[in-house]
Amino acid sequence: MCTGACSKFIAIPLYVLALVSVICNIMLFFPDFDTQYAAQDRDGKERITMEVKFMSGLIGGGIMVLVPAIHTHLTSAKNCCANRCGMFLSIGFAAVGVVGAIYSLSVAALGLANGPLCFWSNTEYTVPKWGTPFANGNASYLTDKSMWSWCKAPNNVVEFNVGLFSTLMVAACFELALCLIQMVNGLFGCLCGTCSGKE
Numbered sequence: 793m794c795t796g797a798c799s800k801f802i803a804i805p806l807y808v809l810a811l812v813s814v815i816c817n818i819m820l821f822f823p824d825f826d827t828q829y830a831a832q833d834r835d836g837k838e839r840i841t842m843e844v845k846f847m848s849g850l851i852g853g854g855i856m857v858l859v860p861a862i863h864t865h866l867t868s869a870k871n872c873c874a875n876r877c878g879m880f881l882s883i884g885f886a887a888v889g890v891v892g893a894i895y896s897l898s899v900a901a902l903g904l905a906n907g908p909l910c911f912w913s914n915t916e917y918t919v920p921k922w923g924t925p926f927a928n929g930n931a932s933y934l935t936d937k938s939m940w941s942w943c944k945a946p947n948n949v950v951e952f953n954v955g956l957f958s959t960l961m962v963a964a965c966f967e968l969a970l971c972l973i974q975m976v977n978g979l980f981g982c983l984c985g986t987c988s989g990k991e
Contacts (some may be wrong), residue, residue: 798977799867799882802970806861806889809963809970810854813896816956816963817849823908823953824946838922841909841953848899849960856892857967860885867981877980882974889971897964900957907933908953910943920944923958 821830821844833839863885867878907926913919924931925942933939933950940950 799864799879799974799981802974802977803865803980806857806864806967806970809830809967810858810861813853813857813960813967816960817844817847817854819950820844820849820956821954823949824829826946829946830929838909841903841906841924843899843903843906846899848896849963851895852899853896853960853964853967854892856895857889857971858976860889860971867978881978883978883982886974886978887972890968890975892970893964896963897968899963900960900964903953903957904934904961908943908949910949911945912942913944914939914942930969 821840823829823840829839858878860882863878864882867882906924909918909922909924911922912925913921914925926939943949946952
């Protein structure tokens with residue numbers, strides 16, 4: 793496969809993954825698909841999980857991956873950047889994508905480890921309060937579903953956060969792999985050309 797065709801093969805999944813990351817990040821602002829928690833958070837009350845506010849899915853997995861996806865796609869177009877210079881530039885853009893994917897992956901992993909912010913209580917702490925009950929060494933909540941009942945509100949917030957942060961992690965892993973492949977592909981395209989005849 794020539795390097796130009798490989799660029800197109802890499803760019804199209806990057807568009808999809810960037811879109812998935814942005815959607816997941818936006819959805820995380822609305823636990824239980826309810827806007828009241830985002831509104832309360834704006835009023836100075838902690839109602840949204842801290843890792844959501846880092847906007848890693850929007851900035852890292854979204855914008856920082858979308859930029860290299862666009863340029864990588866252009867390197868497969870005959871009348872634009874399908875030349876050695878374009879492939880060289882794609883290495884730098886792909887490196888930006890790598891940084892964005894690592895940022896998204898790191899924050900999503902942290903979000904999974906710390907668990908959601910919720911109104912919670914258990915047998916030890918009987919008075920319900922807002923907080924992150926799984927943040928202090930209770931990462932076992934991921935395997936012990938009986939702990940999920942600690943969170944009283946928002947409804948199903950643990951499942952909501954685990955599902956979306958897991959999706960962000962998977963998307964970031966694929967983005968990272970594709971951007972790394974494009975860096976290698978860009979190097980070969982810079983050295984050997986893009987098979988487009990425009991060198």
